[in-house]
Amino acid sequence: MIRLAQSFLLLAALPSLVAAQSASERLNDYPTAARADYVFACMAANGQSREILERCACSIDEIASILPYEKYLEAETVLSMRRVGGERMAFFVSSAMAETIVADMRRAQAEAEIVCF
Structure with a gap:
């Protein structure tokens, strides 16, 4: 049950992590x-x-x-x-x-x- 909750939290946070990473990559593409x-x-x-x-x-x-x-x-x-x-x-x-x-x-x-x- 705890593992399932952790997996759910990770999946819920994934879009914001990807957005933060892509913004960071965009600002550091030089x-x-x-x-x-x-x-x-x-x-x-x-x-x-x-x-x-x-x-x-x-x-x-x-x-x-x-x-x-x-x-x-x-x-x-x-x-x-x-x-x-x-x-x-x-x-x-x-x-x-x-x-x-x-x-x-x-x-x-x-x-x-x-x-x-």
Whole structure:
């Protein structure tokens, strides 16, 4: 009887455990290397102090809470292609889709700057 009650409680709690895990996974879907790259670039632009390290780490955490990694990667790709230039890269400069992708990233970065800096 006790085992049955324990099993019932476990089954009742399962949906909330799965929801908590998926939310946690969603907020932590950025690979460590991507987070580190962001922090290194942020520190290069803002200074090499412990305070800046913490602010930059806060910034990427905030961005990750707003923007799924797939969308972050798309924006990074568009921005990278824009730096290459040339006729073939015109799509990344002028398309509405590329503008939307980058705008979403810029909004996440602005929010992170407000919160962390």
